[in-house]
Amino acid sequence: MTIHPRLAKPLFTISAIALLAALAFLPAAAQAAEGEIALDVRHDHAIGSCHGKLILDNEGVRYETDHKKDARRWAFVDIKQWQVSDGGRIAIFSYEDRSKWRLGADHTFEFTWSDKNVTPQLIYEFLEARTNRPIEAQFVPSGDDQPLYEFAVKHLGTLRGDQGRLIFSQDRVVYRTPRNDANRTWRYEDLESISSGGIYDLALTTYEQQRFHYASRHVYNFQLKQALGRETYDELWRFVNGKKGLLDVLR
Numbered sequence: 249m250t251i252h253p254r255l256a257k258p259l260f261t262i263s264a265i266a267l268l269a270a271l272a273f274l275p276a277a278a279q280a281a282e283g284e285i286a287l288d289v290r291h292d293h294a295i296g297s298c299h300g301k302l303i304l305d306n307e308g309v310r311y312e313t314d315h316k317k318d319a320r321r322w323a324f325v326d327i328k329q330w331q332v333s334d335g336g337r338i339a340i341f342s343y344e345d346r347s348k349w350r351l352g353a354d355h356t357f358e359f360t361w362s363d364k365n366v367t368p369q370l371i372y373e374f375l376e377a378r379t380n381r382p383i384e385a386q387f388v389p390s391g392d393d394q395p396l397y398e399f400a401v402k403h404l405g406t407l408r409g410d411q412g413r414l415i416f417s418q419d420r421v422v423y424r425t426p427r428n429d430a431n432r433t434w435r436y437e438d439l440e441s442i443s444s445g446g447i448y449d450l451a452l453t454t455y456e457q458q459r460f461h462y463a464s465r466h467v468y469n470f471q472l473k474q475a476l477g478r479e480t481y482d483e484l485w486r487f488v489n490g491k492k493g494l495l496d497v498l499r
């Protein structure tokens with residue numbers, strides 16, 4: 249476990265390759281700055297798929313397609329959760345019932361895009377500026393966020409676990425692991441609580457919907473490779489709840 253001091257932002261240089269990559273990224277970034285991102289996407293069905301354009305703007309999102317059955321427009325208030333993943337995938341968890349045979353299960357719409365100039369982080373930052381609903385970010389953001397608390401951990405999954413680093417910075421919590429599909433990023437407002445069952449355990453309860461448990465919260469359980477002392481846990485607990493604006497309420 250590592251507790252990091254607040255450090256000044258380091259000086260850096262930009263290589264020619266990095267500069268070219270940044271220039272290629274500019275059209276998408278400029279589009280986002282204007283309040284809209286348009287993606288050419290594929291929407292998979294149980295059998296087959298359709299293609300169209302997914303457009304995110306300041307009011308919500310719409311899917312334009314010739315497959316009229318799947319065309320949609322949602323205001324942000326009509327979306328209960330988002331999922332943005334490495335590999336160019338976005339999922340929209342709506343309040344629509346899937347079918348009468350699914351006993352009220354909600355309909356999730358999944359889309360994939362291939363434009364390399366539009367990164368998952370660009371989508372994530374566009375959404376976090378416009379919605380308070382949970383965003384399940386399945387990637388590690390680029391940037392120079394300074395870790396304030398950092399733990400070597402094992403994440404306990406349903407069928408298998410993975411090892412990595414759990415990092416608390418000023419603006420977010422990141423779980424970084426070599427297994428790409430297990431990487432996660434959370435805003436503090438997307439965490440319901442932080443808890444510990446012992447000196448080698450840490451749990452993050454999020455507002456994400458548990459896929460197989462209707463209306464329940466998704467809990468991420470971590471085994472700590474080094475003991476978490478009571479004083480450090482109390483400090484971390486106060487930090488997280490302070491970021492959520494709960495300390496005055498809990499006093």
